Amino acid sequence: MLSSPSADAVKEPAPPPTSPSRRGISAPRVDLRHLSLVGVLVALVIVGAATKPEQFLTGDNLQLILTQSSVIGVVTVGVTFVIIGGGIDLSVGAIVALASVWATTVATQEFGLGGMLLCSLAVGLGCGLVNGMLIAYGPMVPFIATLAMLASARGLALLISDGKTQVVDVQSVLALGVPDSYVLGVPPLVLVFAAVAVLGWLVLGRTTFGRRTVAVGGNAEASRLAGIAVQRQRLLLYLLSGLCCGIAAFMLIVLTGSGQNTNGNLYELDAIAAAIIGGTLLSGGRGTITGSVLGVLVFTTITNLFALNNLQSDVQQIAKGAIIVAAVLVQKGRKTS
């Protein structure tokens, strides 16, 4: 009954449809897992429509929510990859701060838009490289290595900026953040966020890089024995996270028209929280970009909703905490039922 073991299995007659699903590999799972988040989002929209109908359900407000999601959203995509790969990156906020400060120094601004963008990306990649080298080849525990990066990147950002807000004078950069540059009403920042999210989704779900990320996070030893270069994969994941931080830093420069050492404050926690409520397992091995993007949108929508209703930060923070607990509990219930 066995054909030659080396024979290509493709030659075999197509198997009978033993299982109902013949489509994409994980399509049915995805929908189910994100249902709770979509539910939360719908509930938020209903609350918004009920309390502030004129302001909430407008194109302008949608644009605002997406714009405010874009910077943290790009960071979250990178962090999601790292967490799925079994790591953690606590340094993202600090890297954003450092990159935004470095790219807005008087010296860098002389090189114009291209120079600033390049600088921002290079700083992000550089920090990611240091993180990755320490973790993959150090080898250091990701928590400690990125904690060290958090401290030193923030320190360096303060040193470079001397605590001052560095206002951007380059008109081409500033122009990217104002309505004249919007493409069919969509701000460039939102387009960048969308591009990063779609790319992340493709890479995670459709490429060997993505598959190996899941494998390394799920069972590093099994991955090693399966022939995956685990340490190299880890290095690449932190590089990816660093690159996302670099992109986010430039977006933040465009958004705020400045660079400041306080930028990206607590991004690490916001990004991790968004990934977790999006269904990413903190211990690695499971997670989706769709979930993380939904997680970011939920948080931004809450902030928007509360601001529109003139509720203060204390209430916003309580609600944020409650949403995290609720979303994770709902997912747990789903899993065990």
Add this chain to the structure above:
Amino acid sequence: MTDTHGNQHSSHNADNTSRRNMLFGTAAAGAALFAAGCTSNKSNDDKEEAGQANVADDKPGKKVTIGFAGPQADHGWLNAINDQAKRRAGKYQDVTLEATEGSNDNAQQVGQIETLINKKVDVLVILPADGKALTQVGLKAMRAGIPVVNLDRVFASQQAYRCWIGGDNYGMGLNAGRYIGEQLKDKKNAKVVELAGIDNLELTRQRTEGFDDALKNYPNIKKVARQAAEFTVESGQSKMAQLLRAETKFDALWNHDDDQGVGAERAIKQAGRDEFLMVGGAGSRRVMDAIKADNSVIKATVLYPPTMAASAIDLARALGQGKGVGGLAEFEIPASMTLYSAVVTKDNVDEYLPTGFK
């Protein structure tokens, strides 16, 4: 976090504010304050009668070593504090300034101050990272016979300092409200929006309290929205964008902090809005330039003057030389000085431009 303007006087002190607005006129910066003070405070007509013999002046006197300890300068205003102190000290030939590297860590700052005590400096100027936490080291200095000038963030015990000088958060809100009130007093159903600083700091609450109290005098004005940012550009942009969406039309905006104002102004530009007037807070150079140019929504800013650091050096020098200050009938330097939060507008901006911090 990185904030700064931490007057921790309990809120009832705010009621005493006007009585405590001591003037103090030995220096240029002081004079500028004095001029501002006169516009709304008439308690100083007796300046001419000041008759003490022993008043500090610019002439070189007894050598004084002043120890200066502040928090880490990670914010524009704190940078200005350090600059002001150093420049002021440099002006006097008889003053040697021993400045520590700033720190936001209480334990580290205590260590730095203890080093200064051991070095036996003549006077200490301390801007504590946290006033309550550093009270003990203030007491220690006083017991060692070193007079302490407590800058802005106040120690928990009055025994820990010889003289306190600092800003007035309640008064800052009060003056911002008063200015906006006067601008809008003839407008029916005027709407005002407030962009506050970090909400869990007492000083933010005090500023909001003063702002609300001032607006109570104008029944036609209603504060329709308030959001708290975090003294950062990023949070300023984000919260302002939300406010602009929440209130599609309003008449005035008070932003607590000119640093986060960079982000707020960016959000205003992105929303393409200009129907209101904006009042800043603290007094950065950038905002003063904008007031002078008068081509944006920014029409005024309420000071939280970093010149207090220069004044603190003056006080410390006078204490070290055993002298009083000019312009008052008192023989001794007052125990407490709350500075006036002047409103900088296009009319007086030229006077204040040099004090604007970057």
Add this chain to the structure above:
Amino acid sequence: MAPPAPLLTMTRITKTFPGVRALDGVDLDVEAGEVHCLLGQNGAGKSTLIKVLAGAHQPDEGEIRWQGEPVRLPTPVAAMRLGIATIYQELDLVEHLSVTENIFLGNEVATRGFIRARDARTRATGLLRRLGHPEIDPDVAVGALSAAGQQIVSMARALSHDVRLIVMDEPSAALDPDEVSNLFRIVGGLTADGVAVVYISHRLEEIRRIGDRVSVLKDGRVAAVGMPARTTETREFVALMTGRDVQYAFPERPSAPAPAAPAPVLRTEGLTRAGEFAPLDLELRPGEIVGLAGLVGSGRSEILETLSGARRPTAGRVLIDGKPLRPGNVTAAVRAGVGLAPEERKSQALLMLESVTSNVSVSALPRFSRGGWIDRTGERAAARAHTRDLALHPDDPGRPVRTLSGGNQQKVVLARWLLRDCRVLLLDEPTRGVDVGARAELYTVIRRLADSGVGVLLVSSEVPEVLGLADRVLVLREGRVVHTAPARELDEHRVLDLVMEGSPSC
């Protein structure tokens, strides 16, 4: 002229880890189309040897030749390129990934980095069919499969490569008898195609069924090379592995159950978990060993876990010394004197990095603590007393448990419950991963425990073990007790018949 070179020749392979010489000049040669069995106790060096072969470890010395040509295997990928695939015992699957994703892990069906999901799925379906398991859904997560199903996925992965040599590390350990037959059919098909199989197992009867030649490892050295699998006597194999002439010996049972039997220490009344096992009425007396025989999935492990409080029964109750136990509460069960030695010792029972002492005392810490401070001398003395009693080797209470052999790790678990004054011991596969030589010793220890008045409930996949050790045997089939009898009245065939056919109890 020399005969044609063997497929694989390993010569004088040496591998040293800090403090251990795992392989000390090992030779091995494997011909195409043969099943070459590797025998050896735990720690004999089998795992290290196959990891060297898989490119996961680098030898310090020695030479590997592939079809006569010297080769280096610096990475797992290099080994796979040659056609060497390895099926590890447990650690080579990623449970969140689907069957298809696991099969092609590290060897994805992709074009320029983008995975061709449909092609991969088709190929996976084909491989599963070849392995006789078309019912496995290639889209399901591997974590949701049974142990046997996971084994099939590992095999499918091996076959997905252009494979010339497959290494199987105890492939039958997690399989039921009919699964094992299927495995042998697959192995037979592979060898007929000229693929070589290196087969590692503790079960001599399997080696006799499918093996061609046997090599025996002992303490990192080769004790015997290429012995005929079918004709060599068991006694000789055991002697080679242990260096002693050991029989698969069970300790004597006490002459006869005392007529005035003491009251049962453990009793269940209609204990049920819907979907797992039917109402169970069981009595266990002090000094008695009761065996549960049944296939994987017959509910035997679930019964033990329910008794230990780890699972909550849907009906019925458990009584210890006549007092009902709070259901579904491990703490209450432990307090009442119930101790479980789970099947997955390493993950469910032991703190692998900690010392023997801390592992033994962990359940009885309050006894050694005064106001939260641990009396370390008392702790060590008490732990030592019990480990001595169980003949732990090496007798060093400070040694990390990780460095002990499987049998001695099991003894550490037993010592823990003895220290806790345990009345009822629940043993789930106590000899899994324990080598032949150490088993007899463990059997003696378990019998001694029973003699001291502990009631023992034993679960094992190996019928001879249940029959040899237990006083009374309950045969389980699909969650139901189909037969109860004293062990001496049963034999292996009778039990296997009951287990598989479920013929009505007499």
